[in-house]
Amino acid sequence: MLGINVWRRMLGVDRATVIESVDIDEETDAVVAQVRPRRDSKRRCGRCGVRAPLYDRGEGRRRWRGLDLGTVMCFLESDAPRVSCPEHGPIVAQVPWARHGAGHTREFDDQAAWLVTHTPKTAVSELMRIAWRTVGSIIARVVADGRAAHDPFDGLRRIGIDEISYKKGHRYLMVVVDHDTGRLVWAAPGRDKKTLRSFFDLLGTNRCRKVRLVSADAAEWIADVVRERCPGATVCTDGFHVVGWATDALDEVRRDVWNTARRQGMRTYAKEIKGCRYALWKNPEDLTERQEAKLAWISAANTRLYRAYLLKEQLRVAIGKEPHHGVRRAGAEDPQEPPGDRGSDAPQALQRAHRVHEHEDPRPAPDGLRVQEARAPRRPRPARSRRLLPPATRTGSGLMDPRMRQESRNCGAR
Numbered sequence: 001m002l003g004i005n006v007w008r009r010m011l012g013v014d015r016a017t018v019i020e021s022v023d024i025d026e027e028t029d030a031v032v033a034q035v036r037p038r039r040d041s042k043r044r045c046g047r048c049g050v051r052a053p054l055y056d057r058g059e060g061r062r063r064w065r066g067l068d069l070g071t072v073m074c075f076l077e078s079d080a081p082r083v084s085c086p087e088h089g090p091i092v093a094q095v096p097w098a099r100h101g102a103g104h105t106r107e108f109d110d111q112a113a114w115l116v117t118h119t120p121k122t123a124v125s126e127l128m129r130i131a132w133r134t135v136g137s138i139i140a141r142v143v144a145d146g147r148a149a150h151d152p153f154d155g156l157r158r159i160g161i162d163e164i165s166y167k168k169g170h171r172y173l174m175v176v177v178d179h180d181t182g183r184l185v186w187a188a189p190g191r192d193k194k195t196l197r198s199f200f201d202l203l204g205t206n207r208c209r210k211v212r213l214v215s216a217d218a219a220e221w222i223a224d225v226v227r228e229r230c231p232g233a234t235v236c237t238d239g240f241h242v243v244g245w246a247t248d249a250l251d252e253v254r255r256d257v258w259n260t261a262r263r264q265g266m267r268t269y270a271k272e273i274k275g276c277r278y279a280l281w282k283n284p285e286d287l288t289e290r291q292e293a294k295l296a297w298i299s300a301a302n303t304r305l306y307r308a309y310l311l312k313e314q315l316r317v318a319i320g321k322e323p324h325h326g327v328r329r330a331g332a333e334d335p336q337e338p339p340g341d342r343g344s345d346a347p348q349a350l351q352r353a354h355r356v357h358e359h360e361d362p363r364p365a366p367d368g369l370r371v372q373e374a375r376a377p378r379r380p381r382p383a384r385s386r387r388l389l390p391p392a393t394r395t396g397s398g399l400m401d402p403r404m405r406q407e408s409r410n411c412g413a414r
């Protein structure tokens with residue numbers, strides 16, 4: 001038989017656990033370790049850990065599932081007596097290898113919970129050989145354990161409130177993030193004042209008073225609840241939504257230009273404008289060669305549309321937000337992005353708006369109101385030469401440019 005220290009490591013138990021013996025259970029074809037808590041960790045309340053007198057033998061010996069040993073299932077078997085806790089009454093005694101009320105060891109719970117954050121619940125259920133529902137109760141246990149050790153609401157000063165839709169937009173989740181840590185601190189189904197109030201109820205009056213900044217979309221009902229519960233907080237609009245509105249406004253201008261061109265019978269021109277949607281949406285640094293060329297064309301062909309684009313880009317850079325083209329879905333009339341032309345190594349044809357940050361003032365003090373969320377690292381791109389575009393040429397009207405006038409003359413529209 002392997003030494004006891006080897007078994008202790010394989011079973012994932014510490015010195016508070018005494019391993020009496022390890023056998024193969026022929027019936028279940030599993031490794032079963034007979035264990036007991038060491039003397040000083042014996043007879044403690046399963047919930048509060050206070051030492052308590054023995055109440056009874058409980059339901060006798062029982063088993064806890066541990067992590068598999070290779071291909072073989074593994075169980076820890078021990079007595080499960082009850083103690084009489086002054087606070088919790090008769091209760092199953094604490095064991096060092098498992099959480100209270102669990103049928104699995106701590107190591108097993110932790111692994112299943114970790115897996116759930118990386119893979120679907122059904123995959124965890126199959127891999128760990130546990131029921132789908134068991135995965136749920138393991139998550140609940142591990143989360144409760146983590147919450148007891150660390151209060152996610154502690155030190156909340158700058159928070160963001162948002163709504164996420166699921167089930168094709170029929171259901172909503174309200175989520176709260178901590179801007180300082182970038183972590184999700186709370187989420188609940190619903191999208192109304194009652195749901196949001198339940199978050200502030202959990203936060204409690206004292207912690208509500210310490211909140212200094214709340215960012216959200218511009219919904220009045222959110223601002224109402226925040227003002228009611230966090231009198232010391234400044235309510236501000238989430239930059240993500242602001243850039244979203246600017247992108248919508250830009251698209252409105254694009255459609256307007258397109259419709260006018262269509263009405264005036266300038267078919268080629270209208271088609272070009274229609275195909276510019278992605279070039280206008282994307283970050284300048286992410287444009288493909290083709291999209292860069294389109295943008296260059298807009299800058300020469302339509303002052304109004306190009307100005308709208310520059311306004312959107314400047315706003316995005318000023319706020320430090322990504323545009324929301326990744327979030328919104330293209331409509332049926334939108335051309336699909338041609339596959340296979342992303343990330344080409346063409347020379348950059350545009351003065352890149354994102355370089356504006358090089359000339360920005362230094363960031364405000366950390367306790368200032370500016371909320372800078374962590375951004376995904378930019379995709380590294382090979383060094384490339386830059387050709388700067390001339391500024392958009394001014395034309396008589398915002399819509400008409402020389403090329404368009406030519407076309408409209410040909411069409412007899414003007």
Ligand SMILES: [Zn+2]
Pocket residue numbers: 045046047048049050085086087088089
């Ligand atoms: Zn207790």
